[in-house]
Amino acid sequence: xxxxxxxxxxxxxxxxxxxxxxxxxxxxxxxxxxxxxxxxxxxxxxxxxxxxxxxxxxxxxxxxxxxxxxxxxxxxxxxxxxxxxxxxxxxxxxxxxxxxxxxxxxxxxxxxxxxxxxxxxxxxxxxxxxxxxxxxxxxxxxxxxxxxxxxxxxxxxxxxxxxxxxxxxxxx
Amino acid sequence: xxxxxxxxxxxxxxxxxxxxxxxxxxxxxxxxxxxxxxxxxxxxxxxxxxxxxxxxxxxxxxxxxxxxxxxxxxxxxxxxxxxxxxxxxxxxxxxxxxxxxxxxxxxxxxxxxxxxxxxxxxxxxxxxxxxxxxxxxxxxxxxxxxxxxxxxxxxxxxxxxxxxxxx
Ligand code: SF4
Numbered sequence: 001x002x003x004x005x006x007x008x009x010x011x012x013x014x015x016x017x018x019x020x021x022x023x024x025x026x027x028x029x030x031x032x033x034x035x036x037x038x039x040x041x042x043x044x045x046x047x048x049x050x051x052x053x054x055x056x057x058x059x060x061x062x063x064x065x066x067x068x069x070x071x072x073x074x075x076x077x078x079x080x081x082x083x084x085x086x087x088x089x090x091x092x093x094x095x096x097x098x099x100x101x102x103x104x105x106x107x108x109x110x111x112x113x114x115x116x117x118x119x120x121x122x123x124x125x126x127x128x129x130x131x132x133x134x135x136x137x138x139x140x141x142x143x144x145x146x147x148x149x150x151x152x153x154x155x156x157x158x159x160x161x162x163x164x165x166x167x168x169x170x171x172x
Numbered sequence: 173x174x175x176x177x178x179x180x181x182x183x184x185x186x187x188x189x190x191x192x193x194x195x196x197x198x199x200x201x202x203x204x205x206x207x208x209x210x211x212x213x214x215x216x217x218x219x220x221x222x223x224x225x226x227x228x229x230x231x232x233x234x235x236x237x238x239x240x241x242x243x244x245x246x247x248x249x250x251x252x253x254x255x256x257x258x259x260x261x262x263x264x265x266x267x268x269x270x271x272x273x274x275x276x277x278x279x280x281x282x283x284x285x286x287x288x289x290x291x292x293x294x295x296x297x298x299x300x301x302x303x304x305x306x307x308x309x310x311x312x313x314x315x316x317x318x319x320x321x322x323x324x325x326x327x328x329x330x331x332x333x334x335x336x337x338x339x
Contacts, residue, residue, distance in 0.1 A: 141287040153252045157295040
């Protein structure tokens with residue numbers, strides 16, 4: 001069923017298509033990042049695809065790859081009951097992909113979260129701010145090169161804080 | 173009626189200092205502010221409920237305003253983003269005040285050793301009693317409450333203790 005979707009994407013968006021694979025019902029197309037909106041629009045608008053249900057948007061960090069941030073979008077058709085995963089990779093130097101909020105209003109907060117955690121920018125997003133962390137937070141914590149032990153807090157710690165909690169006292 | 177000149181019976185007079193009388197009154201009327209953020213809350217409810225019944229220890233009335241509370245229970249994981257809120261609530265409480273770190277998360281950050289979580293509320297506010305456990309059993313909670321009561325009797329609030337140490 002969804003292989004049909006892969007074939008349709010391949011046919012309709014020839015210049016966007018890079019690769020596809022389908023294993024155990026996981027049907028994936030890999031597309032060029034600048035053409036991402038085009039592909040998603042096709043999946044959304046085409047009457048045979050009719051993927052009106054936006055399931056998820058997330059990012060995967062592959063530090064060893066040159067285009068290390070892989071944006072992953074999951075779509076589902078409520079009328080035809082098929083699913084597809086759309087992936088697009090961007091490099092750290094220019095981590096910009098088109099926003100899909102013009103098609104799916106619900107993608108708004110997903111894109112803000114992806115921006116918050118990975119620093120991937122979504123062009124055309126109406127209000128791309130951090131969503132979970134505070135504005136002054138430095139860096140993007142789910143990037144693999146964010147130091148594991150780095151701690152940030154919006155207020156200073158108590159100066160007199162001992163590193164260990166005080167020893168447990170005997171009852172008076 | 174004539175004044176009874178008889179000397180008082182043995183055991184009918186209690187001699188105490190005003191300080192310890194006040195401490196005794198305080199330790200049995202702790203109004204609490206639950207700062208509840210995560211799963212430990214279930215165990216807190218259980219400790220408050222009829223089975224374990226924290227009311228037996230005079231700590232029964234929750235106050236939803238920190239200004240009316242004597243004791244703040246920090247129950248659950250506190251994120252860095254919540255730290256200013258917690259500190260503000262603590263600052264709004266009137267003296268004397270006490271802080272309970274309920275569960276591993278509030279005490280040390282627990283297994284959330286990551287960018288998001290405050291590694292122990294004692295980084296931002298002074299804590300009187302730490303309750304270990306993930307989540308702690310209600311018995312442990314009651315034990316901690318009794319420990320706090322002993323400490324109130326012995327030394328007053330943490331702020332008063334700090335002032336005494338400074339003097
Ligand atoms: S100590 Fe355990 S039960 Fe309590 S808030 Fe943390 S994870 Fe939840």
